[in-house]
Amino acid sequence: MEVPILKQGDYLIATIQAALTDADLLKLHYALVEKVGKQRSKGVIIDVTALDVLDSFATRTLRSLAHMVRLRGATTVICGIQPEVAFTMVQLGLTLEGISTALDLEEGLALLMLSKRREV
Amino acid sequence: MANETFVTIASVSDIITAREHGRNIGKALGFSSTDLTIIATIISEVARNILLYAKTGEMILGPTKNGTREGIIIIAKDKGPGIPDITLAMHDGYSTGKGLGLGLPGVRRLTDEFEIISEVGKGTTVTVRKWVMQNE
Numbered sequence: 001m002e003v004p005i006l007k008q009g010d011y012l013i014a015t016i017q018a019a020l021t022d023a024d025l026l027k028l029h030y031a032l033v034e035k036v037g038k039q040r041s042k043g044v045i046i047d048v049t050a051l052d053v054l055d056s057f058a059t060r061t062l063r064s065l066a067h068m069v070r071l072r073g074a075t076t077v078i079c080g081i082q083p084e085v086a087f088t089m090v091q092l093g094l095t096l097e098g099i100s101t102a103l104d105l106e107e108g109l110a111l112l113m114l115s116k117r118r119e120v
Numbered sequence: 121m122a123n124e125t126f127v128t129i130a131s132v133s134d135i136i137t138a139r140e141h142g143r144n145i146g147k148a149l150g151f152s153s154t155d156l157t158i159i160a161t162i163i164s165e166v167a168r169n170i171l172l173y174a175k176t177g178e179m180i181l182g183p184t185k186n187g188t189r190e191g192i193i194i195i196a197k198d199k200g201p202g203i204p205d206i207t208l209a210m211h212d213g214y215s216t217g218k219g220l221g222l223g224l225p226g227v228r229r230l231t232d233e234f235e236i237i238s239e240v241g242k243g244t245t246v247t248v249r250k251w252v253m254q255n256e
């Protein structure tokens with residue numbers, strides 16, 4: 001299942017559907033990095049509301065994704081981490097250090113707009 | 121152990137299948153939704169280790185009992201290369217691959233009972249049990 005990437009103004013929104021395979025995650029990785037450059041996006045939102053598990057592999061992928069997006073001059077916000085998933089991640093010792101997070105899509109967009117305004 | 125489910129782990133989609141079985145077994149046992157997420161995550165970590173380090177293996181999932189306590193047992197078994205130093209492998213941040221090295225120590229933190237048996241050249245078996253929280 002491929003992840004749809006929507007463009008909204010200066011931002012890209014990728015909504016991850018339930019139970020992605022590793023190949024899908026990697027594909028998303030490359031698609032986003034490419035699109036950030038092509039569309040000159042300033043921010044990327046990754047919506048993980050539908051994900052029921054964020055294991056060490058998925059966390060590592062999200063972290064490297066955010067890192068690559070940053071190297072391309074844009075900011076990543078991960079939104080929609082479910083409370084059960086957040087609890088499990090903490091116990092596993094998984095962190096999303098250096099990546100902004102938001103409760104939902106709306107807050108994620110607000111966060112990106114805020115950081116853009118600060119830069120002006 | 122009655123009612124076990126066997127899942128062969130040979131590709132990434134098998135991880136998702138095993139996760140779903142674990143959730144269903146857990147749900148039937150009355151685990152909370154947080155515990156169901158924990159169960160799915162445990163399965164994900166040990167199944168991925170099989171894929172990464174042993175290529176193929178097997179998972180056995182099922183209900184288990186200890187006196188009046190009910191819970192789930194999760195076994196991940198492979199005939200891969202084995203782990204030379206288990207103490208080291210259980211350390212946060214230790215990885216021979218590109219991983220975060222959090223899988224095994226994380227799984228131990230997420231379970232009530234954790235056992236790992238590994239022999240170099242023979243394989244690895246991880247067995248974990250998690251009990252349903254009892255209401256007083």
Ligand SMILES: Nc1ncnc2c1ncn2[C@@H]1O[C@H](COP(=O)(O)OP(=O)(O)OP(=O)(O)O)[C@@H](O)[C@H]1O
Pocket residue numbers: 056057165169170173174198200201202203209210214215216217218219220221222223224225244
């Ligand atoms: N089934 C296995 N067979 C052989 N070696 C294993 C197996 N499971 C784990 N190991 C070894 O133990 C190390 C630690 O495993 P652990 O799951 O904690 O971390 P990781 O897989 O390296 O990274 P992460 O799980 O955070 O992505 C691995 O790097 C590997 O060397």
Ligand SMILES: [Mg+2]
Pocket residue numbers: 056165168169219222223224
């Ligand atoms: Mg691992």
